[in-house]
Amino acid sequence: MTSPLVVSVPTEGLARDLQPLPENVEVVVWPMTGPAPCDRIDIVVPPYQNLNAALGQLAGVEVGLVQSQSIGYEGIAALLPAGVPLANAAGVHETSTAELAVGLAIASLRRLDQFARDTATATWNPVFGTSLADRRVLVLGWGGVGKAIGARLIPFEVDLTAVASRARDEDGVAVHGVDELADLLPRTEVLILALPGGHSTRHIIDAAALALLPDGALVVNVGRGPLIDTDALVAETASRRLRAALDVTDPEPLPADHPLWRSPGVLIAPHVGGASSAMRPRLVRVLRDQITRAARGAAPINIVVAG
Numbered sequence: 285m286t287s288p289l290v291v292s293v294p295t296e297g298l299a300r301d302l303q304p305l306p307e308n309v310e311v312v313v314w315p316m317t318g319p320a321p322c323d324r325i326d327i328v329v330p331p332y333q334n335l336n337a338a339l340g341q342l343a344g345v346e347v348g349l350v351q352s353q354s355i356g357y358e359g360i361a362a363l364l365p366a367g368v369p370l371a372n373a374a375g376v377h378e379t380s381t382a383e384l385a386v387g388l389a390i391a392s393l394r395r396l397d398q399f400a401r402d403t404a405t406a407t408w409n410p411v412f413g414t415s416l417a418d419r420r421v422l423v424l425g426w427g428g429v430g431k432a433i434g435a436r437l438i439p440f441e442v443d444l445t446a447v448a449s450r451a452r453d454e455d456g457v458a459v460h461g462v463d464e465l466a467d468l469l470p471r472t473e474v475l476i477l478a479l480p481g482g483h484s485t486r487h488i489i490d491a492a493a494l495a496l497l498p499d500g501a502l503v504v505n506v507g508r509g510p511l512i513d514t515d516a517l518v519a520e521t522a523s524r525r526l527r528a529a530l531d532v533t534d535p536e537p538l539p540a541d542h543p544l545w546r547s548p549g550v551l552i553a554p555h556v557g558g559a560s561s562a563m564r565p566r567l568v569r570v571l572r573d574q575i576t577r578a579a580r581g582a583a584p585i586n587i588v589v590a591g
């Protein structure tokens with residue numbers, strides 16, 4: 285009998301949820317807070333949080349594939365041992381992140397954040413809100429998360445514009461190229477950012493881009509904090525010209541004394557787009573697929589660093 289395919293997962297719960305597995309697959313629990321339980325692991329699933337620190341534990345272990353639980357992977361290639369490929373969690377977080385993006389937009393437009401504060405003080409304070417219906421919404425980033433946001437926005441009767449790195453026709457959607465952004469921002473009432481992080485997207489929304497948005501526009505960010513020049517966003521929200529609803533900030537965690545916390549019209553979630561009950565079943569589906577492929581010698585999916 286050939287040696288088993290060894291898969292490490294960070295928690296007992298995940299190991300349980302993966303059952304039943306194909307024959308000759310062995311799952312070991314390794315939270316990656318200490319040394320590996322064996323010398324060779326075919327698929328390593330690191331913990332969802334503190335991935336960067338966990339990757340340090342891979343030194344000296346023979347690893348076939350690291351299967352991250354996140355979609356984003358900026359900066360991770362440099363932390364992987366040479367030759368080890370990385371798969372991201374495409375297919376796991378899009379649903380949950382898109383749901384939060386739409387939720388943040390509605391919460392801000394309909395002043396749900398204000399109502400939460402009023403609830404805490406038993407204050408009856410009607411506000412005539414702005415509907416999501418009829419807004420001109422621009423989704424910047426037309427990958428898995430951006431497309432999931434777009435699909436959820438359609439039933440809200442918005443005027444939707446999709447923008448990605450290059451113009452294209454995708455599934456009947458006319459996607460604009462990012463080079464058209466400056467022309468599109470002046471008509472955008474809700475800007476939703478769903479781009480990956482990294483050098484090429486850093487400060488894609490800088491002071492000049494924010495200045496192109498019309499008065500009262502809302503900026504929603506579920507991508508990465510550094511997509512926006514934070515100082516510029518603080519200036520635009522402090523003056524009450526723009527509003528913002530953010531699941532990601534720069535820096536993270538946002539320090540308690542950061543002016544963004546106190547800017548009017550700013551709603552902040554602590555980077556929880558993917559952190560919901562939707563994650564586990566989708567993660568299990570992707571892991572089972574990855575394991576089944578490895579067990580029959582097929583190429584892995586979702587490879588983002590070739591190794």
Ligand SMILES: O=CC(=O)O
Nearest residue numbers: 354355356377558
């Ligand atoms: O931020 C979350 C992710 O990258 O999955």
